[in-house]
Amino acid sequence: MSRRRLGYLLKHANLRLTELTGPALEPYEIDGREFGVMSVLRTPEPLSQLEAAQRLGIDRTTMVALLDGLERKKLVGRRPHPADRRKNMVELTDHGREVLEAATRAVGVAEEEFLAGLPEEDRRLFRDLLDRLV
Amino acid sequence: MSRRRLGYLLKHANLRLTELTGPALEPYEIDGREFGVMSVLRTPEPLSQLEAAQRLGIDRTTMVALLDGLERKKLVGRRPHPADRRKNMVELTDHGREVLEAATRAVGVAEEEFLAGLPEEDRRLFRDLLDRLV
DNA sequence: TATTGTTATACTCTATAACTATA
DNA sequence: TATAGTTATAGAGTATAACAATA
Numbered sequence: 001m002s003r004r005r006l007g008y009l010l011k012h013a014n015l016r017l018t019e020l021t022g023p024a025l026e027p028y029e030i031d032g033r034e035f036g037v038m039s040v041l042r043t044p045e046p047l048s049q050l051e052a053a054q055r056l057g058i059d060r061t062t063m064v065a066l067l068d069g070l071e072r073k074k075l076v077g078r079r080p081h082p083a084d085r086r087k088n089m090v091e092l093t094d095h096g097r098e099v100l101e102a103a104t105r106a107v108g109v110a111e112e113e114f115l116a117g118l119p120e121e122d123r124r125l126f127r128d129l130l131d132r133l134v
Numbered sequence: 135m136s137r138r139r140l141g142y143l144l145k146h147a148n149l150r151l152t153e154l155t156g157p158a159l160e161p162y163e164i165d166g167r168e169f170g171v172m173s174v175l176r177t178p179e180p181l182s183q184l185e186a187a188q189r190l191g192i193d194r195t196t197m198v199a200l201l202d203g204l205e206r207k208k209l210v211g212r213r214p215h216p217a218d219r220r221k222n223m224v225e226l227t228d229h230g231r232e233v234l235e236a237a238t239r240a241v242g243v244a245e246e247e248f249l250a251g252l253p254e255e256d257r258r259l260f261r262d263l264l265d266r267l268v
Numbered sequence: 269t270a271t272t273g274t275t276a277t278a279c280t281c282t283a284t285a286a287c288t289a290t291a
Numbered sequence: 292t293a294t295a296g297t298t299a300t301a302g303a304g305t306a307t308a309a310c311a312a313t314a
Contacts, residue, residue: 125259
């Protein structure tokens with residue numbers, strides 16, 4: 001039985017996954033955080049900056065800088081909310097949607113690589129258990 | 135089936151666990167990283183600073199600051215290696231051992247709380263799967 | 269008054285480079 | 292020459308406080 005702490009295991013699992021997804025995303029010139037933002041923007045209706053931040057569990061001030069970068073790369077666009085001009089609606093550009101689609105496949109491969117040490121059934125099980133914990 | 139990314143799940147699992155272990159360790163005036171260092175020092179033979187750092191997967195320069203803090207609190211002690219004076223052997227003090235013992239119990243409780251959403255069998259399973267991935 | 273986005277700022281965690289002392 | 296510990300420094304990543312615009 002493992003004597004390693006849960007905190008150690010989670011931290012290093014995270015590190016190892018980052019080592020795999022980082023290079024996987026490199027061709028698309030985005031990092032894991034930017035990928036996370038783009039993923040959350042793939043919704044039926046556009047989200048405000050604040051809504052996007054809340055779904056990711058990050059601060060709205062952090063979201064500003066992330067969107068600045070993604071907008072500079074023409075992957076997302078901001079436009080004022082028609083009814084509430086305090087808000088920005090954030091949407092993927094057509095180019096952003098293409099990049100996200102390809103990046104999603106690449107991240108999927110990286111995740112499979114991360115889980116490669118487990119047999120197929122345990123991979124699904126691990127994902128499911130983790131999902132229930134968060 | 136979960137649509138959330140593995141990266142998101144691992145990051146937030148980590149955050150949630152930290153939110154539980156942090157307060158659990160507060161009475162002992164150490165944080166999670168210091169607890170990790172102390173845990174790794176509970177070995178039959180004393181470790182050098184570098185050996186301790188390597189077991190935790192952190193840089194030796196990071197270890198210096200961590201040990202400075204722990205030494206200030208009289209939880210660990212450094213003494214020169216008798217045969218190789220470049221090295222410091224690091225050992226828990228008697229007080230450090232007592233604190234570690236109590237802190238370990240507190241962290242154990244926090245980990246159980248973290249896993250509380252899963253039935254007993256799945257808790258062991260999750261731990262085991264995670265251990266095999268890291 | 270409260271909310272959204274923004275900016276400036278500061279804090280935490282970590283690593284890299286350069287130094288000292290030993291080997 | 293190489294290694295262990297140390298220091299100074301810099302880079303991520305993040306949050307807090309304060310402001311402008313709007314509700």
